Amino acid sequence: MKTDLQRQRAFGDLVAKILARFASSTASDIDKHIRESLGEIAHFIGIEYAYLAHIAADDSSWSVTHEWCSPGSPSLIAQYQNVPMGTFNWNEQEIISGRAVVLNSLADIPEDFPDDQARLEATGFKSNLQLPLFGKEGRVNGCIALSTLHRELTWSETQIQQFRLVGDAIAGVLCRKQAETELRRALEEVDRLTVQLRAENLYLQEEIANSLGFDEIVGESVPIRLTLAKVEHVAVTDASVLLLGETGTGKELLARAIHNRSPRKHRPMVKVNLAALPISLIESELFGHVKGAYTGAVADKIGRFELADGGTLFLDEIGELNSELQTKLLRVLQEGEFERIGSSKTVRVDVRVVAATNRDLHQAMEREKFRPDLYYRLAVFPIEVPPLRQRRDDIPLLVWHLISKKQKRLGKTITSVPKSTMNRLVNYDWPGNIRELENVLERAVILTSGSTLVLEGFVQSTPTKTSENQAACPPDIARSEILSVLEECQWKIKGVGHAAERLGLKPSTLRYRMKVHGIHRPTK
Numbered sequence: 001m002k003t004d005l006q007r008q009r010a011f012g013d014l015v016a017k018i019l020a021r022f023a024s025s026t027a028s029d030i031d032k033h034i035r036e037s038l039g040e041i042a043h044f045i046g047i048e049y050a051y052l053a054h055i056a057a058d059d060s061s062w063s064v065t066h067e068w069c070s071p072g073s074p075s076l077i078a079q080y081q082n083v084p085m086g087t088f089n090w091n092e093q094e095i096i097s098g099r100a101v102v103l104n105s106l107a108d109i110p111e112d113f114p115d116d117q118a119r120l121e122a123t124g125f126k127s128n129l130q131l132p133l134f135g136k137e138g139r140v141n142g143c144i145a146l147s148t149l150h151r152e153l154t155w156s157e158t159q160i161q162q163f164r165l166v167g168d169a170i171a172g173v174l175c176r177k178q179a180e181t182e183l184r185r186a187l188e189e190v191d192r193l194t195v196q197l198r199a200e201n202l203y204l205q206e207e208i209a210n211s212l213g214f215d216e217i218v219g220e221s222v223p224i225r226l227t228l229a230k231v232e233h234v235a236v237t238d239a240s241v242l243l244l245g246e247t248g249t250g251k252e253l254l255a256r257a258i259h260n261r262s263p264r265k266h267r268p269m270v271k272v273n274l275a276a277l278p279i280s281l282i283e284s285e286l287f288g289h290v291k292g293a294y295t296g297a298v299a300d301k302i303g304r305f306e307l308a309d310g311g312t313l314f315l316d317e318i319g320e321l322n323s324e325l326q327t328k329l330l331r332v333l334q335e336g337e338f339e340r341i342g343s344s345k346t347v348r349v350d351v352r353v354v355a356a357t358n359r360d361l362h363q364a365m366e367r368e369k370f371r372p373d374l375y376y377r378l379a380v381f382p383i384e385v386p387p388l389r390q391r392r393d394d395i396p397l398l399v400w401h402l403i404s405k406k407q408k409r410l411g412k413t414i415t416s417v418p419k420s421t422m423n424r425l426v427n428y429d430w431p432g433n434i435r436e437l438e439n440v441l442e443r444a445v446i447l448t449s450g451s452t453l454v455l456e457g458f459v460q461s462t463p464t465k466t467s468e469n470q471a472a473c474p475p476d477i478a479r480s481e482i483l484s485v486l487e488e489c490q491w492k493i494k495g496v497g498h499a500a501e502r503l504g505l506k507p508s509t510l511r512y513r514m515k516v517h518g519i520h521r522p523t524k
């Protein structure tokens, strides 16, 4: 039989072992060490229950976070979560004030607090010892406690003192854990921002390279003025905008105008041309992926939505989105959140979406190819961009604007455009709109050697009827048109006078359309 002194020494040794363990605990094993230590102490004293409770930062509630129960004793942890402060009135006040609660018997609770007594009885405790835990700046942020469930026990002064040492060590490691968690969070945030910044920089570099000469909107005709008035109106709001218009009418230019006039102008406008991306890549491009999400995903990749956080995302050719991605897009628009491919972590973003299309989305909705709820979400503010043939008055202005833009780059000085040439340009039907006009003028400027613009080989072709409503065309007509232009151009897609230019499409868009229509260059 051990003497009291021997027991005291053995308890002292146990406490010393526990303190040494906490001294070398790392953030990941602290919780395990706390539970183990509570168990060892409870076991040594021969009691049934030990626990640690944490007080919320605003002192409004407390929860049991760690416990040890002797075999056969009930666990109380689930029952004591977010307990409102005031439930154990006297008891909580004592702890918050930094005093120990030493109950050899529940009858030790002051008589003025019968509710405390009743509540503590309900836990099944017979005796209870609670010691406050001190956090940063001496604030009490919890307590550690020992309880008996079968008999009353008189807590000895030595037990209290030695348990207090354990409490202080636990308070210390918890502070360390909190500091480490905060540091890790801060480092993760720095990492996240670094990745975003790097991606943003890369994107902006690409954009700068692509958008040299991205100049103002030219036009004084009534249709373009009405369009610009709408742009002014909607820009300052956060509403989604849907730009509707034929190819090459200036939808992207207007999207940028909306962004530049909005409170988001100091953050980037990020662009995605959905027609230029293979379907399999669109999701990753929009939402990003984590390493290993699929073959080829060799590193984490941030998507365009995250890149545009705080700014604007311009979704060009929105009509090309498949139904699965339409659903995902709708969720981001409604809730501002999504998951990267391969990750279950929800990412929240604050992005304004400006979408554009040259398709007839009403028809697409009727054919169940486009979700009406997405349409109405995007088209909070639809803006029709007029085709060039509806604003011929702007053509002379645009001609001069484009000539001065091109000649600077090509090192020419053109001072006059013959009246007959200007008339031809004004009267042409411009199926490819301003992009086509731009291409025609670029070729003319290249071919002009003097100061008077020479427009050679420019004839009114007949594709205008079909191009009028290219987007709404049944696929077979558009297909035949694409095919005949490709044949006329000997299947040359890119470059001056070749198929993309003649159809008024970007080469990437033409390639996509060829794929959709199953058009392949015949083998020789």
Ligand SMILES: Nc1ncnc2c1ncn2[C@@H]1O[C@H](COP(=O)(O)OP(=O)(O)OP(=O)(O)O)[C@@H](O)[C@H]1O
Pocket: 214, 215, 216, 217, 218, 219, 245, 246, 247, 248, 249, 250, 251, 252, 253, 254, 316, 356, 358, 401, 434, 435, 438, 505, 506
């Ligand atoms: N009002 C305008 N003033 C000056 N340049 C313009 C105007 N509208 C369009 N452009 C020029 O015409 C070209 C095509 O414009 P943009 O790319 O914005 O058209 P889009 O409607 O987005 O085309 P797509 O539907 O094929 O994507 C660009 O080079 C743009 O700078």
